[in-house]
Structure formats: structure tokens, C-alpha cells
Amino acid sequence: MKILAIGKNYVNNKAEISANKSGQQIIFSKPESSLVGDNRNVPYPSFTKDLRYEVELVLKIGKTGKNITEQDAISHITEIGIGIDFTAKDIFDASREIKGPWDLGKGFDGGAPISTFKPIAAFKDLNNIAFDLKINGKQLQVGNTGLMIYNFQEIIAYISKFMTLQPGDLIFTGTPATGTGQIFKNDHLQASIEGALLLDFKMI
Numbered sequence: 001m002k003i004l005a006i007g008k009n010y011v012n013n014k015a016e017i018s019a020n021k022s023g024q025q026i027i028f029s030k031p032e033s034s035l036v037g038d039n040r041n042v043p044y045p046s047f048t049k050d051l052r053y054e055v056e057l058v059l060k061i062g063k064t065g066k067n068i069t070e071q072d073a074i075s076h077i078t079e080i081g082i083g084i085d086f087t088a089k090d091i092f093d094a095s096r097e098i099k100g101p102w103d104l105g106k107g108f109d110g111g112a113p114i115s116t117f118k119p120i121a122a123f124k125d126l127n128n129i130a131f132d133l134k135i136n137g138k139q140l141q142v143g144n145t146g147l148m149i150y151n152f153q154e155i156i157a158y159i160s161k162f163m164t165l166q167p168g169d170l171i172f173t174g175t176p177a178t179g180t181g182q183i184f185k186n187d188h189l190q191a192s193i194e195g196a197l198l199l200d201f202k203m204i
Contacts, residue, residue, distance in 0.1 A: 002169045003030040003112060004159060005056070005085055009149050009174025020149045025158050028102050030085075030172075034111040041204045042110045044185045048088035051183045054175035055133035055141045055191050058083045059152060060117055061169040065160055073156035074126070076165060079117035082131055082191045082198050085172050086111040086183070114170070115191065115198035123194075126152055133179070134190045141179035148174060 007026035011017055036042050045051065062078030085106070092105025123129055126145060133141040145151065150158070155173060159165065183189075183203060191199035 001032055002163070002166070003032065003034065003172070004028070004169070005030065005106075005172035006150065006155055006174050009155075010143065010147050010177040011149060012147070012177045014147065017147075017149055025150055025155065027159060027162075028106060030107045030112050033109050034107050036110055036113040036201070037116075039115075039200050040113075041202045042086075042113055044183075044203050045088060045108055045110065047108075048090055050089040052087045052089045052180060053133070053135070053183045053189070054085040054087070054180050055131065055143065056083055056085050056172040056175050057081070057129065057131055057143075057145065057193070058114055058117075059156075059171040059173060061156075061165045061171070062167055064164060064166050065156075066164045068157050068160040068165070070153040070157045073153040074120070076156055077120050077152065079119055080123060080129070080193070081115045081117040082193050083112055083114035083172060084133075084189065084191065084199070085175065086113075112172070113189075113199065113201055118193065118196075118198075129193065130195075131191065131193045134192075135183070136188050140181065141176050143176035145173075147177070150174075 058081045059077050060079040065076050088105045129145040131143050187203045
């Protein structure tokens with residue numbers, strides 16, 4: 001099972017999309033050990049003093065595909081959920097300073113809490129899915145797939161040029177352009193899709 005993610009994939013308004021569409025998507029991966037499911041609480045990593053959150057819609061792949069066309073891409077998605085892409089920013093920045101990989105700053109245990117998933121058929125318009133994140137009851141991130149630089153089809157087609165997508169693979173599709181920030185012990189995170197609360201946990 002692969003856990004893939006796309007970076008810097010949202011804008012604040014639709015007029016900005018074309019200017020940001022270079023064709024070079026930022027793709028990185030997280031190990032399976034980074035996943036936390038079942039709304040379990042997440043231990044705050046002991047090695048960082050600057051943990052950042054990013055709420056993202058997560059695609060679940062349902063069939064094998066290589067060199068998938070954009071026209072056929074949606075048929076490879078079975079379900080959509082929501083998750084948090086955590087970054088240990090101090091670790092991440094230190095690695096970037098020496099042009100190192102992102103693995104330790106992005107792929108640590110607990111770095112990818114995910115919700116249960118809803119079947120793709122439950123979504124009438126994949127280009128108009130609203131989602132949000134509340135922390136301690138305050139809404140801090142609001143997103144809509146209409147503001148993606150690269151939509152679901154484009155992400156799947158691009159990734160599958162380089163690697164075969166397989167059933168069970170997960171793709172984090174990017175976080176809203178604004179609202180990301182620092183997370184602390186005892187914070188309570190709640191993420192929803194179309195108003196339905198799916199992810200609900202605390203940092204401990």
C-alpha cells in the first residue's frame with residue numbers, strides 16, 4: 001500500500017489556477033506506519049517543537065492502473081475520506097537546508113491521521129466538494145475542490161506515469177491555500193466533508 005500526497009495544490013480563488021499550473025506536480029510519500037485510523041488520539045511527537053497541520057481530502061484507489069488517462073482516472077477511485085498531513089516543520093526545514101529528503105519531517109509515526117471513507121457515488125460533483133477543519137471548536141481551514149490547481153483526474157494521471165497505482169493506495173490531494181498552522185498537545189481536531197464530521201481526535 002502506498003500513501004502519496006500532493007503539495008501546494010490549492011489557490012484562494014479560481015482566477016489563480018491557470019497561473020499556478022506548471023504541469024510539475026509536487027508529489028511525496030508517507031509510510032504506512034504514519035497512518036492513524038478509527039479516530040484514535042495521536043501522540044505528539046517528542047522530536048519536534050513545531051508541528052504543523054494541513055487538512056486534506058484523501059482518495060482511495062480501487063483498481064490497478066498505469067499510465068491512466070484523465071478520462072479514465074475517476075474509475076480508479078472507490079472512496080473519499082479526509083485526513084491530516086502533519087509536518088514536523090523544524091525537522092522538515094533542517095532537511096531542506098541540506099537539500100535532503102522530506103521523509104523524517106513528513107513520514108513519522110502518527111503523521112497521517114485519516115477518517116473513515118465515503119463511496120465516490122455519494123458525491124454529486126467532484127469539482128465542488130466542501131471540507132473544513134476545526135481545532136478546539138474554532139474553524140481554521142475551509143476548502144473546496146473547485147479551488148484545486150490539479151483536480152483528482154489530473155493527479156491520478158500524473159502519478160500513474162511514474163508508478164503503478166494499486167487497490168488500497170491512498171492519495172492526499174492537498175490542503176486549502178490558507179489556514180494552516182501550528183498544533184499543540186491537547187488540541188482537539190475535527191474534520192468534516194460536506195458538513196459531515198468524519199475525523200475527530202485529540203493530540204496527547
